Amino acid sequence: MASGCKIGPSILNSDLASLGAECLRMLDSGADYLHLDVMDGHPALQGGQFFYMHMMVSRPEQWVKPMAVAGANQYTFHLEATENPGALIKDIRENGMKVGLAIKPGTTVEYLAPWANQIDMALVMTVEPGFGGQKFMEDMMPKVHWLRTQFPSLDIEVDGGVGPDTIHKCAEAGANMIVSGSAIMRSDDPRSVINLLRNVCSEAAQKRSLDR
Numbered sequence: 001m002a003s004g005c006k007i008g009p010s011i012l013n014s015d016l017a018s019l020g021a022e023c024l025r026m027l028d029s030g031a032d033y034l035h036l037d038v039m040d041g042h043p044a045l046q047g048g049q050f051f052y053m054h055m056m057v058s059r060p061e062q063w064v065k066p067m068a069v070a071g072a073n074q075y076t077f078h079l080e081a082t083e084n085p086g087a088l089i090k091d092i093r094e095n096g097m098k099v100g101l102a103i104k105p106g107t108t109v110e111y112l113a114p115w116a117n118q119i120d121m122a123l124v125m126t127v128e129p130g131f132g133g134q135k136f137m138e139d140m141m142p143k144v145h146w147l148r149t150q151f152p153s154l155d156i157e158v159d160g161g162v163g164p165d166t167i168h169k170c171a172e173a174g175a176n177m178i179v180s181g182s183a184i185m186r187s188d189d190p191r192s193v194i195n196l197l198r199n200v201c202s203e204a205a206q207k208r209s210l211d212r
């Protein structure tokens with residue numbers, strides 16, 4: 001089985017002047033992990049035990065060590081950004097982090113499949129990488145469904161436009177790691193949004209296991 005349903009707020013759109021406080025606010029609201037988006041030219045963060053890095057950078061190889069030193073727990077890179085995914089996976093592991101592998105909307109899931117048994121998590125982007133607040137791309141759900149069918153125990157994350165209106169599609173397709181930025185960060189009650197996302201996801205996972 002995948003590692004259970006987890007909700008990871010993306011703090012890309014939060015007040016960057018008080019990033020530490022925002023991280024604590026999310027953990028206090030029940031977040032399972034923090035999804036930290038890093039783009040070329042943007043600084044990384046220091047320390048922590050829930051830090052899952054989403055590296056939207058052109059040369060992911062160069063940030064492995066700095067992120068490990070900074071205390072990142074998982075390093076997710078984009079398949080499109082490297083010519084040697086195998087070497088990068090090995091390097092991330094040797095630096096003590098879990099491995100996530102992301103694909104952009106235009107990349108078919110067959111490119112990810114050969115690596116699925118070597119990674120901890122597959123990230124199916126549900127928007128073009130870049131910024132928060134974009135519209136959820138429902139047509140990415142067949143990728144999630146295909147991965148869940150082929151790799152029942154793989155952690156599968158969705159990222160982009162996910163919130164109370166779109167979580168059902170993600171959960172039914174088989175995602176178990178849910179990134180949500182605007183929907184959580186802009187809510188007056190982040191705890192209830194996180195709980196709702198987790199409940200929908202858990203119910204779908206339970207139903208899948210009963211159906212098997």
Ligand SMILES: O=C(CO)[C@@H](O)[C@H](O)COP(=O)(O)O
Pocket residue numbers: 010011012013035037054127128129130131132133134159160161162179180181182183
């Ligand atoms: O990686 C990205 C954007 O490229 C995301 O992590 C977003 O920051 C999620 O924000 P919402 O789409 O949920 O507002």
Ligand SMILES: [Fe+2]
Pocket residue numbers: 010035036037054159179
């Ligand atoms: Fe992200």
